[in-house]
Amino acid sequence: MKEKLDRLTENLDFSLLFAVLFLCFYALLVLYSSTRLATTEGGDPYFFVKRQSLWALLGFIFLTIIIFIDYHNLERYSKVIYFGAIILLIMVIFAGRSTYGARRWLAIGPFDFQPSEFAKIALIAFLADFLSKNKPKLDNFFYYLLPFAYTGLLILLVFMQPDLGTSLVYLAILIIMLFVVGVKIKYLVFTFLAALFSIPVLWIFLKDYQKNRLILFLNPNLDPLGGGYNVIQSRIAIGSGGFLGNGIFSGLQSQLNFLPAQHTDFIFSVVGEELGFVGTILLLGFYAIILWRGIKIALEARDLLGSLLAAGAVSFLFFHIVVNIGMAMGMLPATGLPLPFLSYGGSFMISNLMVIGILLNVELHKVKW
Amino acid sequence: MRESSTVPEDVKQRLNWLLIFVIICFSILVISLWYLQMIKGEEFKERAVENCIRSLVEDAPRGRIYDRQEELLVTNRPAVVVSIIPAEVDDLEKLSERLSRIISISPEEISQIVKNYRENPFKPVKILDDCKTNKIVEIEERKDELKGVVLEVKPRRDYLYHDFAAHSLGYVGEIDKEELQRFGNPKFQGGDIIGKAGLEKYYDDILRGEKGGKEVEVDALGQEIATLLYQKPVPGKDLVLTIDKDLQLFGENLFFGKKGSIIVSDPNSGEILALVNRPSFNPNIFANGISNSNWQRLSSDADYPLTNRSVQGVYPPGSIFKVVTAIAALEEGVTDRKRKIYCSGSLELAGQVFTCWKETGHGSLSIVDAIAHSCNIYFYTLGKDLGIERFNKYMQKLGLGEKTGIDLPAEAVGIIPSAQWKEREVKEIWFPGDTINLSIGQGYLLLTSLQVHNLITTIATEGEIYKLHLVKKIISADGKTVKEIKPEIYKKVDFSPDTFQIIKEGLRQTILKGTGWRANIKELAIAGKTGTAQNPQGETHAWFIGFAPYENPEVCITVFIENGGEGGEAAAPIARAMLEKYFNIEN
Numbered sequence: 001m002k003e004k005l006d007r008l009t010e011n012l013d014f015s016l017l018f019a020v021l022f023l024c025f026y027a028l029l030v031l032y033s034s035t036r037l038a039t040t041e042g043g044d045p046y047f048f049v050k051r052q053s054l055w056a057l058l059g060f061i062f063l064t065i066i067i068f069i070d071y072h073n074l075e076r077y078s079k080v081i082y083f084g085a086i087i088l089l090i091m092v093i094f095a096g097r098s099t100y101g102a103r104r105w106l107a108i109g110p111f112d113f114q115p116s117e118f119a120k121i122a123l124i125a126f127l128a129d130f131l132s133k134n135k136p137k138l139d140n141f142f143y144y145l146l147p148f149a150y151t152g153l154l155i156l157l158v159f160m161q162p163d164l165g166t167s168l169v170y171l172a173i174l175i176i177m178l179f180v181v182g183v184k185i186k187y188l189v190f191t192f193l194a195a196l197f198s199i200p201v202l203w204i205f206l207k208d209y210q211k212n213r214l215i216l217f218l219n220p221n222l223d224p225l226g227g228g229y230n231v232i233q234s235r236i237a238i239g240s241g242g243f244l245g246n247g248i249f250s251g252l253q254s255q256l257n258f259l260p261a262q263h264t265d266f267i268f269s270v271v272g273e274e275l276g277f278v279g280t281i282l283l284l285g286f287y288a289i290i291l292w293r294g295i296k297i298a299l300e301a302r303d304l305l306g307s308l309l310a311a312g313a314v315s316f317l318f319f320h321i322v323v324n325i326g327m328a329m330g331m332l333p334a335t336g337l338p339l340p341f342l343s344y345g346g347s348f349m350i351s352n353l354m355v356i357g358i359l360l361n362v363e364l365h366k367v368k369w
Numbered sequence: 370m371r372e373s374s375t376v377p378e379d380v381k382q383r384l385n386w387l388l389i390f391v392i393i394c395f396s397i398l399v400i401s402l403w404y405l406q407m408i409k410g411e412e413f414k415e416r417a418v419e420n421c422i423r424s425l426v427e428d429a430p431r432g433r434i435y436d437r438q439e440e441l442l443v444t445n446r447p448a449v450v451v452s453i454i455p456a457e458v459d460d461l462e463k464l465s466e467r468l469s470r471i472i473s474i475s476p477e478e479i480s481q482i483v484k485n486y487r488e489n490p491f492k493p494v495k496i497l498d499d500c501k502t503n504k505i506v507e508i509e510e511r512k513d514e515l516k517g518v519v520l521e522v523k524p525r526r527d528y529l530y531h532d533f534a535a536h537s538l539g540y541v542g543e544i545d546k547e548e549l550q551r552f553g554n555p556k557f558q559g560g561d562i563i564g565k566a567g568l569e570k571y572y573d574d575i576l577r578g579e580k581g582g583k584e585v586e587v588d589a590l591g592q593e594i595a596t597l598l599y600q601k602p603v604p605g606k607d608l609v610l611t612i613d614k615d616l617q618l619f620g621e622n623l624f625f626g627k628k629g630s631i632i633v634s635d636p637n638s639g640e641i642l643a644l645v646n647r648p649s650f651n652p653n654i655f656a657n658g659i660s661n662s663n664w665q666r667l668s669s670d671a672d673y674p675l676t677n678r679s680v681q682g683v684y685p686p687g688s689i690f691k692v693v694t695a696i697a698a699l700e701e702g703v704t705d706r707k708r709k710i711y712c713s714g715s716l717e718l719a720g721q722v723f724t725c726w727k728e729t730g731h732g733s734l735s736i737v738d739a740i741a742h743s744c745n746i747y748f749y750t751l752g753k754d755l756g757i758e759r760f761n762k763y764m765q766k767l768g769l770g771e772k773t774g775i776d777l778p779a780e781a782v783g784i785i786p787s788a789q790w791k792e793r794e795v796k797e798i799w800f801p802g803d804t805i806n807l808s809i810g811q812g813y814l815l816l817t818s819l820q821v822h823n824l825i826t827t828i829a830t831e832g833e834i835y836k837l838h839l840v841k842k843i844i845s846a847d848g849k850t851v852k853e854i855k856p857e858i859y860k861k862v863d864f865s866p867d868t869f870q871i872i873k874e875g876l877r878q879t880i881l882k883g884t885g886w887r888a889n890i891k892e893l894a895i896a897g898k899t900g901t902a903q904n905p906q907g908e909t910h911a912w913f914i915g916f917a918p919y920e921n922p923e924v925c926i927t928v929f930i931e932n933g934g935e936g937g938e939a940a941a942p943i944a945r946a947m948l949e950k951y952f953n954i955e956n
Contacts, residue, residue: 182379239405239413277406288395295388299381307376322394329401
């Protein structure tokens with residue numbers, strides 16, 4: 001154990017850890033600003049901040065645990081993890097708590113958690129193991145389709161909740177990991193084209209609100225009060241921040257509640273309004289550090305399994321960051337994906353830190369112990 | 370110790386591609402943020418401020434209108450408007466359904482009104498104007514299930530006596546597009562209430578007052594957080610009219626079912642005591658926002674109830690115009706007190722035969738008798754002797770063909786035919802026969818009742834015409850007199866005292882033994898003239914003009930009944946009744 005700790009301090013990627021810690025504190029500040037006036041039971045202005053801190057603490061515990069379990073154990077347990085995720089998602093459908101017409105939460109004691117978040121980790125672990133074991137066979141097109149089937153099962157289960165955004169995350173993780181493992185580009189192009197042509201078919205299965213979101217993405221002014229409202233207000237908030245922002249706690253849009261979901265999906269707008277271009281660029285800079293370190297870890301991993309784990313972790317964070325910020329700026333449809341480390345939410349915070357745990361794990365085990 | 374990595378080269382290559390892709394995506398985000406925050410920043414800043422600063426207008430209460438005894442005629446009452454704030458509605462269909470059960474508007478219509486309004490989601494959309502009290506109570510009781518419904522109290526114009534003096538008072542309405550363009554910002558905004566007709570329009574600036582308002586900071590629910598600025602509205606000023614409510618009401622009752630007008634004024638000041646116009650309308654229906662069907666009904670009515678006949682209507686004056694002929698002839702020396710003309714019932718002039726209304730003829734008449742009996746032949750002769758040029762000069766002196774300057778909008782001027790006028794408008798030369806027709810108030814001549822009224826005033830005052838007006842004074846909301854309207858000379862004519870004397874005698878004789886006998890009151894010396902004007906619209910118009918008492922006139926009256934028949938039969942008794950009322954004479 002002592003040896004392990006020595007190696008840890010020797011090999012740990014402190015710049016990555018620092019970036020993550022910074023983001024967590026940055027998040028608490030912005031979260032405090034956007035929720036201090038919110039009416040909560042007891043009127044505690046720190047209500048959300050306290051809870052989020054607790055989640056972060058819990059996340060770091062998970063992160064630490066993950067670091068110490070050699071990722072090579074996955075070679076034995078990846079299928080168990082995968083089926084565990086499936087079972088949890090099925091439980092959500094039958095026993096989940098529903099809010100806003102979606103059934104997403106499972107209750108453990110006083111806490112609700114979102115299995116679909118942990119399924120992201122499970123998917124990364126499972127695909128890394130599966131793809132690293134079967135890399136040569138992936139040149140066979142039918143073998144190439146197999147991971148789609150595994151992922152498809154998860155997608156189907158979260159789609160039933162329904163949760164379009166999360167199912168897109170699964171898909172993004174799969175595609176990026178397939179790309180990294182080295183499948184033929186023409187397969188990927190083919191998949192893309194097939195997906196494109198299947199959109200009209202999928203359209204039929206979309207819920208009305210999902211269809212509306214896509215339509216409103218194309219023209220938010222169609223319904224400035226309804227679905228388009230969020231995006232318009234969010235753009236106003238970000239834009240009005242200017243270079244230095246209105247100052248923390250001083251965003252007109254954020255403080256006066258014009259921004260909906262401002263502590264969850266639209267937290268970036270609060271950053272934009274209150275901290276301005278400086279604040280958003282700072283945020284993007286730290287994300288860039290995390291992603292860059294992540295890809296570097298993948299490049300320097302001891303083996304393919306480690307490389308793919310890191311790549312999966314990067315793809316998860318990357319997709320969330322780009323889609324969330326793109327949505328806040330009105331460049332991408334509102335899919336309801338939260339922003340890593342920033343958005344309020346326990347399960348998401350924990351899964352973010354678990355993903356960082358995976359990266360550090362791979363980093364730590366790049367040398368044989 | 371360290372073993373070389375077993376990660377395949379192609380995977381490393383793909384990872385490098387992934388890094389490039391990440392860099393590209395981040396670059397796009399950075400550029401977009403630059404655009405949104407640095408380039409568009411100022412613009413969005415403004416929008417953000419607009420987003421949460423609301424200007425709330427507080428309407429100034431419109432000035433009230435009183436009669437000359439300061440009895441209230443027009444005031445404001447609170448009217449409750451039922452509105453919906455779109456931004457606060459969760460389920461429009463459900464809300465419409467619930468609201469529909471209380472107010473009698475279909476749920477589809479309610480949701481349609483809300484959906485059609487797309488400007489500002491925090492601004493209440495009017496659903497029902499002037500809601501009844503029992504419904505207000507019901508809405509208040511069910512407030513919890515009617516989230517998004519608001520009741521707003523707005524001042525509503527209230528014409529206490531409905532169609533009383535409607536044409537003089539006028540009506541108010543929401544400013545229309547054209548008016549908005551003409552008067553424009555910042556004085557007016559869409560939705561403002563302004564005077565549309567009558568005194569409401571003429572004195573709009575005085576009655577309207579100044580809007581107040583406040584700028585408030587609101588949150589996303591439109592709830593006021595802080596008041597940044599408050600400007601108290603300045604209430605409009607009140608008008609005290611020259612109208613005597615009782616006399617006006619009496620005249621309106623006399624005229625019920627008739628078409629036409631009565632003007633009663635004080636010749637020594639120009640104050641109008643009664644200005645009756647029939648048929649009338651109820652201005653309250655405009656105050657509530659006139660419905661389409663009401664508007665259709667009023668504007669397509671063949672009797673033109675919206676027309677202010679005394680101000681906007683032009684009519685041939687008929688025999689009352691003989692007064693003008695007489696003035697011109699006396700002043701020009703064409704006739705005098707002694708000149709007698711024989712009336713045989715008809716007269717051939719310029720190759721045409723002109724008849725008197727009395728076929729058997731009046732025999733030999735002096736000018737006083739000719740006026741009293743309204744002999745056509747006498748005045749034909751005067752007209753012929755005068756000629757149109759000289760004749761026109763006196764019409765001009767008397768202000769005929771000009772606006773009287775009454776304080777009401779859209780006054781008509783009528784037509785004073787002259788040789789030039791005929792050439793210009795009819796493209797014909799002036800025939801002597803035209804002058805003959807004109808001398809008894811027929812032909813092309815068209816006058817407003819107000820002009821006719823000024824004519825009788827001229828006689829009553831022997832040459833001083835005061836400007837006719839309806840407003841006596843303007844008082845502020847707290848009762849202080851802001852402005853007293855002083856009598857103002859409209860025109861002074863310098864005819865010889867003899868002329869006035871002769872005409873006055875003629876008018877007095879008209880009542881005592883002539884065509885105006887039905888206006889005679891034992892207790893009161895009245896002077897007057899009747900007129901029966903032929904017109905292309907059918908039945909003759911009945912006219913009566915007069916003043917009383919004969920010495921030191923206190924009051925002048927003009928009665929005009931459109932297609933009313935004979936002036937002596939139809940108009941004179943009305944004038945008598947009005948004068949009895951004015952002088953408190955029991956009959």
